[in-house]
Amino acid sequence: MNFDFSDDQHAIKRTAKELLADRFMMERVRELAEAGQYDEATWRELCELGWPGIFIGEEHGGQGLGTVELIILMEELGYALAPLPFLSNAAAGLVLDAAGSDEQKERWLPGIASGEARGTVGLTGDDGEARLVPDADSAEVILLLGHEGARIVERDQAEVEPVDTMDATRRFCRVRGGEAGEALEGDRIPGISRAAAALAAELTGIAQRAMEMAVEYARERKQFGRPIGSYQAVSHRCAQMLLETEGARSASYYAAWCGDAEPETLPLAACMAKAYASDAGWRVCTSSLQVHGGIGFTWEHDLHFFLKRAKVDGILYGSAREHRDAVAGLSAPRETAATAAA
Numbered sequence: 001m002n003f004d005f006s007d008d009q010h011a012i013k014r015t016a017k018e019l020l021a022d023r024f025m026m027e028r029v030r031e032l033a034e035a036g037q038y039d040e041a042t043w044r045e046l047c048e049l050g051w052p053g054i055f056i057g058e059e060h061g062g063q064g065l066g067t068v069e070l071i072i073l074m075e076e077l078g079y080a081l082a083p084l085p086f087l088s089n090a091a092a093g094l095v096l097d098a099a100g101s102d103e104q105k106e107r108w109l110p111g112i113a114s115g116e117a118r119g120t121v122g123l124t125g126d127d128g129e130a131r132l133v134p135d136a137d138s139a140e141v142i143l144l145l146g147h148e149g150a151r152i153v154e155r156d157q158a159e160v161e162p163v164d165t166m167d168a169t170r171r172f173c174r175v176r177g178g179e180a181g182e183a184l185e186g187d188r189i190p191g192i193s194r195a196a197a198a199l200a201a202e203l204t205g206i207a208q209r210a211m212e213m214a215v216e217y218a219r220e221r222k223q224f225g226r227p228i229g230s231y232q233a234v235s236h237r238c239a240q241m242l243l244e245t246e247g248a249r250s251a252s253y254y255a256a257w258c259g260d261a262e263p264e265t266l267p268l269a270a271c272m273a274k275a276y277a278s279d280a281g282w283r284v285c286t287s288s289l290q291v292h293g294g295i296g297f298t299w300e301h302d303l304h305f306f307l308k309r310a311k312v313d314g315i316l317y318g319s320a321r322e323h324r325d326a327v328a329g330l331s332a333p334r335e336t337a338a339t340a341a342a
Helices: 007-023 026-035 040-049 067-080 086-099 102-114 189-220 232-261 263-297 303-315 320-331 337-341
Strands: 119-123 129-134 141-146 149-154 159-163 172-176
Touching: 007 067, 026 303, 067 086, 067 189, 067 232, 086 102, 086 119, 086 129, 086 141, 086 149, 086 189, 102 119, 119 189, 129 159, 189 232, 189 263, 189 303, 232 263, 263 303, 263 320
Parallel strands: 119 141
Antiparallel strands: 119 129, 129 172, 141 149, 159 172
16 A cells, blocks of 8 residues: 555645745744734735645635645645645635535635635634634634534624734634624534644644754754764754654644545544644744754744744644543544534
């Protein structure tokens, strides 16, 4: 059995890596983060390439590929720390594609696929408020998912309040308005499971970049006439970073495969991927910081942007603890509150 990507998938990955590396050198990422802005020119370029609709059916204006292709893009977007509204828009498309009615898909998916009428997804608490919704201030449609059901809300039907987080490379809002709009008719779990898998892939890309930064520094920085990477305390830490990054990659790739080939296994696989990648993304970034020593703690060094994105990604669409609880419930099987965030 061949577990590798196909030639077309390798081409997507290679193209994404090269394009994003060119558009998002860290000087540009820092400039956008400090200004609190996205790169609208690059977003339009990605829309022309069809990236927002890579997993959406051709009948709705997408490329008609799959979850694996989306995960490939998400990993490279995480590696580049791209300041773009890609994740939020993809999450909306995934949930609508899985749970929307034919009329809802026809109305909203073409705009999501083209990137011209973006969407986003928020998970609501018992009070009906979604406290961490990416890009809700610029989305045309907001999908609010909670224990009592799911609704599609247009932005002007909801109360949207920008909130500050430690991640300056992405914008977030607090949203209320679940009583407005119209209900999603299908089972939303597969859609949000795919979104959780996509977020796990982004965390994998972040971990990969933080690990590479640590290894490069360990080769260059010398103490007592030797590269610090030659000391076991540093080399063992780097080896642990590799282990956790590869574990997150395997889990997110498996969840993506389940999304396309074995959807009945997807909720469990996505929960495992998001739980593992949430922990791994944070631990790898903190380990990279330790390898960098004092320079890693400074604002002038780029590492803190990756660490902060990993921290916020870790709680978005369910924390590692919530997803582990969901894994226990799905394995039993019994539904828990966290399953809705899986």
